[in-house]
Amino acid sequence: MGPTVHRIVFLGPPGVGKGTQAAILAKELGIPHLSTGDLLRAAVATRTPLGLEAKGHMDAGRLVPDDLVLRILRERLAAPDAQAGFLLDGYPRNLAQARQLEAIAPVETVLAFELPARRLIERLSGRRVCPTCQSVYNVASRPPKVPGRCDRDGTELVQRPDDRPEAISTRLSVYAEQTAPLLDHYRRAGRLQPVDATGSPDEVAARVRAAVR
Numbered sequence: 001m002g003p004t005v006h007r008i009v010f011l012g013p014p015g016v017g018k019g020t021q022a023a024i025l026a027k028e029l030g031i032p033h034l035s036t037g038d039l040l041r042a043a044v045a046t047r048t049p050l051g052l053e054a055k056g057h058m059d060a061g062r063l064v065p066d067d068l069v070l071r072i073l074r075e076r077l078a079a080p081d082a083q084a085g086f087l088l089d090g091y092p093r094n095l096a097q098a099r100q101l102e103a104i105a106p107v108e109t110v111l112a113f114e115l116p117a118r119r120l121i122e123r124l125s126g127r128r129v130c131p132t133c134q135s136v137y138n139v140a141s142r143p144p145k146v147p148g149r150c151d152r153d154g155t156e157l158v159q160r161p162d163d164r165p166e167a168i169s170t171r172l173s174v175y176a177e178q179t180a181p182l183l184d185h186y187r188r189a190g191r192l193q194p195v196d197a198t199g200s201p202d203e204v205a206a207r208v209r210a211a212v213r
C-alpha cells in the first residue's frame with residue numbers, strides 16, 4: 001500500500017478563515033496549500049498577461065473567468081509536490097469549476113466552513129496583509145505587535161483592494177449566487193463535512209482535524 005493521498009477542498013464564504021485553516025492543515029498533512037486567490041495575486045504582482053487580465057475582476061470582487069483560473073490551477077497541480085495530494089482553498093467556486101476539477105483530480109473530502117454574515121464582514125474589513133511574506137492580521141482580533149507593521153519583517157501592512165466595502169458586498173453576493181450551490185452538489189455526493197468556523201483559529205483547527213480524520 002502506498003501513502004495516503006489527501007485531496008481536500010475548503011469551501012466557504014470570503015472571510016470565513018479558510019486561508020488560515022488551510023495553511024495549518026496543509027502543514028500538518030504535509031501537502032501543498034493551493035489557493036487560487038494567492039496564485040492569481042502572484043500573477044497580478046508579477047504582471048503576467050494572465051495577471052493583467054484577472055486584476056480588474058479581482059479588484060471589483062467578481063470571479064475571474066473559469067478558463068483563466070483553470071489554466072493557473074492546472075499548471076500548479078502538475079508540479080511534483082502536488083502528486084501526493086493537495087488542499088484546495090478557494091477552488092472550485094461554481095459548478096463549472098467543480099466539473100472541471102472532477103475531470104483533472106477528483107477530491108474526496110470537502111470541508112464547508114460556516115459563519116454568520118456579520119462576522120464575515122468584521123473579519124474581511126479588519127484584515128491586513130503583509131505584502132512581503134503574506135502573513136495575515138486583523139486589526140480587531142489579531143493585531144500586529146507594532147500597529148501597521150508585520151511582526152516577521154516589519155513591512156507596512158496593506159488592505160487587499162477587494163477587502164474594501166463595495167468589493168466585500170460583491171464578493172458575498174457572488175458567493176451566495178455562484179458558490180453556495182456547490183454545498184448541495186458535494187452533500188449529494190456524500191463528500192461534504194460542515195465545520196463551525198466561530199471562535200479562535202486554534203478552536204477551529206481542532207474541529208478541522210476532527211473532520212478529516
Ligand code: AMP
Nearest residue numbers: 036037057058062063064069090091093
Ligand atoms: P480569495 O483569495 O480566495 O478570496 O480570492 C480573491 C479573488 O480571486 C476572488 O474574489 C476572485 O476574483 C479571484 N478568484 C480566486 N479563486 C477563484 C476561482 N476559483 N474562480 C474565480 N475567481 C477566483
